[in-house]
Amino acid sequence: xxxxxxxxxxxxxxxxxxxLDAVETGFRALxxxxxxxxxxxxxAIEESNGEVDVKTAHIRGxxxxxxxxxxxFFDNPFIGLPSLNGLMIVFSAKTGLVEAVLFDExxxxxxxxxxxxxxxxxxxxxxxxxxxxxxxxxxxxxLQVAALRLVRDIDTVDVxxxxxxxxxxxxxxMRERFDDLTVNVHGDIESACRxxxxxxxxxxxxxxxxxxxxxPTGVHVTAMGSDSPDKRELDESVMTRADVFVADTRAQSExxxxxxxxxxxxxxxxxxxxxxxxxxxxxxxxxxDQITVCDLTGTGxxxxxIAGFALTRLM
Amino acid sequence: xxxxxxxxxxxxxxxxxxxLDAVETGFRALxxxxxxxxxxxxxAIEESNGEVDVKTAHIRGxxxxxxxxxxxFFDNPFIGLPSLNGLMIVFSAKTGLVEAVLFDExxxxxxxxxxxxxxxxxxxxxxxxxxxxxxxxxxxxxLQVAALRLVRDIDTVDVxxxxxxxxxxxxxxMRERFDDLTVNVHGDIESACRxxxxxxxxxxxxxxxxxxxxxPTGVHVTAMGSDSPDKRELDESVMTRADVFVADTRAQSExxxxxxxxxxxxxxxxxxxxxxxxxxxxxxxxxxDQITVCDLTGTGxxxxxIAGFALTRLM
Numbered sequence: 001x002x003x004x005x006x007x008x009x010x011x012x013x014x015x016x017x018x019x020l021d022a023v024e025t026g027f028r029a030l031x032x033x034x035x036x037x038x039x040x041x042x043x044a045i046e047e048s049n050g051e052v053d054v055k056t057a058h059i060r061g062x063x064x065x066x067x068x069x070x071x072x073f074f075d076n077p078f079i080g081l082p083s084l085n086g087l088m089i090v091f092s093a094k095t096g097l098v099e100a101v102l103f104d105e106x107x108x109x110x111x112x113x114x115x116x117x118x119x120x121x122x123x124x125x126x127x128x129x130x131x132x133x134x135x136x137x138x139x140x141x142x143l144q145v146a147a148l149r150l151v152r153d154i155d156t157v158d159v160x161x162x163x164x165x166x167x168x169x170x171x172x173x174m175r176e177r178f179d180d181l182t183v184n185v186h187g188d189i190e191s192a193c194r195x196x197x198x199x200x201x202x203x204x205x206x207x208x209x210x211x212x213x214x215x216p217t218g219v220h221v222t223a224m225g226s227d228s229p230d231k232r233e234l235d236e237s238v239m240t241r242a243d244v245f246v247a248d249t250r251a252q253s254e255x256x257x258x259x260x261x262x263x264x265x266x267x268x269x270x271x272x273x274x275x276x277x278x279x280x281x282x283x284x285x286x287x288x289d290q291i292t293v294c295d296l297t298g299t300g301x302x303x304x305x306i307a308g309f310a311l312t313r314l315m
Numbered sequence: 316x317x318x319x320x321x322x323x324x325x326x327x328x329x330x331x332x333x334x335l336d337a338v339e340t341g342f343r344a345l346x347x348x349x350x351x352x353x354x355x356x357x358x359a360i361e362e363s364n365g366e367v368d369v370k371t372a373h374i375r376g377x378x379x380x381x382x383x384x385x386x387x388f389f390d391n392p393f394i395g396l397p398s399l400n401g402l403m404i405v406f407s408a409k410t411g412l413v414e415a416v417l418f419d420e421x422x423x424x425x426x427x428x429x430x431x432x433x434x435x436x437x438x439x440x441x442x443x444x445x446x447x448x449x450x451x452x453x454x455x456x457x458l459q460v461a462a463l464r465l466v467r468d469i470d471t472v473d474v475x476x477x478x479x480x481x482x483x484x485x486x487x488x489m490r491e492r493f494d495d496l497t498v499n500v501h502g503d504i505e506s507a508c509r510x511x512x513x514x515x516x517x518x519x520x521x522x523x524x525x526x527x528x529x530x531p532t533g534v535h536v537t538a539m540g541s542d543s544p545d546k547r548e549l550d551e552s553v554m555t556r557a558d559v560f561v562a563d564t565r566a567q568s569e570x571x572x573x574x575x576x577x578x579x580x581x582x583x584x585x586x587x588x589x590x591x592x593x594x595x596x597x598x599x600x601x602x603x604d605q606i607t608v609c610d611l612t613g614t615g616x617x618x619x620x621i622a623g624f625a626l627t628r629l630m
Contacts, residue, residue: 001418003318036358036359036360036361038356038357038358039356040356041353041354041355041356041369041371042353043351043352043353043371043372043373043380044351045351045373045380045408045411046351046375047375047376047408048408048409048410048411050408050410050411052371052380052382052406052411054356054369054371054382056356056358056367056369057358058358058360060361060362061362065358065360065367067367067369067384069382069404071406071411071412072411073409073410073411076410076411079410081410081412085411085412085413087404087413089384089402091367091386093360093362093363093365094363094388095363095365095388095391095394095396096360096363096365096367096386096387096388096391096400097386097396097400098400098402098418101416103316103413
């Protein structure tokens with residue numbers, strides 16, 4: 001049994017095509033019905049404004065599976081600690097013995113989440129997409145763009161965040177990180193999205209931010225902020241306006257993602273799953289003008305895929 | 316963050332009154348509504364005849380909570396490995412940071428399971444109980460008796476197991492371990508139970524073994540074998556004959572324990588929970604002649620309680 005810390009893991013796992021392939025392979029297996037993925041275990045620790053989620057999945061025939069434990073304690077920043085944390089435990093799928101504990105402190109979650117956005121864009125966004133609008137200015141606002149550049153030639157980012165100072169700081173970081181990238185800060189969502197080929201929502205919003213009037217013709221939207229029953233980023237009109245709606249998993253989108261808008265009712269559009277789109281080998285986008293939306297809530301198969309990938313590189 | 320292995324944990328945690336108090340305190344808090352305990356996360360790895368369960372609970376106000384991961388890979392013995400395994404991760408309930416990983420390989424589960432049996436007997440069995448019938452001859456058949464002796468003056472054990480050689484081996488081990496204990500091996504369940512004050516069922520049976528005709532007047536039954544949807548040890552007649560029926564948690568007894576007999580129907584008797592019995596401060600046994608039954612499926616609060624106790628002793 002081996003232990004690896006965040007630094008060791010960061011040294012070998014980055015946003016690259018090999019990591020993207022690993023996560024995409026996991027989604028494809030999910031779409032082919034080759035994955036056992038139980039519902040998320042979630043527990044609130046109310047007195048500390050905390051919660052802990054446990055996710056897992058097994059890809060049939062794989063030698064390993066991972067269990068991820070993600071605590072989120074949202075008062076931690078007041079005492080100088082990060083809100084998010086966690087570790088992944090990698091087990092042999094032959095014997096159940098622990099092969100490794102990855103004390104990644106949430107790093108692999110950041111990576112696999114960003115890669116899911118890139119995978120969604122790879123299969124849904126126009127191939128000539130160059131301009132991305134980003135709502136939010138946190139870690140995922142950065143990583144989603146970095147991952148998206150693996151699959152699309154993004155040269156311009158239009159950012160909006162509730163706090164303009166944070167948006168400016170984000171723009172400065174992104175210009176520093178990518179010297180070929182133009183980054184514009186916007187004071188409102190409408191202006192940020194006006195010329196977007198891809199819109200990425202990365203906020204912890206509890207009420208819809210983006211509505212149909214913000215959507216340019218032919219845009220692709222990836223909504224990755226909502227991952228719990230109390231969050232939502234997309235107005236219903238975004239989904240009813242879209243020509244194609246894809247969720248990472250329908251069940252999680254209904255409880256934790258954007259399909260909550262139709263709680264208990266059947267949404268008035270077709271719901272596809274990302275793994276099925278990948279497995280089909282055909283993009284559901286058939287014209288340049290169509291609007292596509294992908295809702296990402298985060299799945300256990302991504303964790304099992306990225307943990308297995310990380311361990312292969314670490315060993 | 317500290318790591319502890321099985322040997323280190325075995326050195327400080329044994330079946331004693333302090334450990335019993337810790338687990339009983341957990342159950343009491345559960346009975347007082349002071350515990351958050353989400354449903355078990357369970358995943359099958361069919362191609363390896365394996366499964367993995369994740370349990371957790373938080374006792375409100377406690378400084379720590381634990382998440383337990385228990386793989387069970389039932390073909391392991393064919394390659395010289397134990398079927399059961401696992402670890403517990405202890406988190407700060409203030410910050411969500413990992414305080415320790417207890418690589419106990421299932422040892423703490425064995426201990427807290429045995430202690431739950433003792434706690435059930437403490438509150439339900441006649442105080443002058445001296446004779447225990449044990450069905451099954453595995454690890455819990457030993458530990459349940461050892462734990463029961465913390466709360467009742469057991470001087471005789473009557474054991475039955477499907478495999479008589481294993482029952483004889485059990486008897487030899489128990490005589491070696493407890494020189495004041497008489498151990499009798501029986502060829503059938505009826506004879507093993509005939510003079511029992513306490514009956515403990517510890518088998519992985521998938522069909523009922525014990526029925527009402529096996530129950531002496533005034534006996535207490537602890538059924539701890541059934542912990543998954545496919546197992547059962549008690550015939551319905553045991554529960555309808557009993558004067559008092561207690562489950563560790565009703566919901567788990569319905570899915571994983573003996574209340575499965577009434578799947579979807581309301582059982583024709585009152586169902587109490589062990590934590591509520593403890594919290595009430597009053598035994599539901601009011602006469603010597605009553606028959607009491609407790610069904611144990613294993614709860615997350617036991618894991619959080621024993622992990623916190625272990626860490627206190629380890630630090």
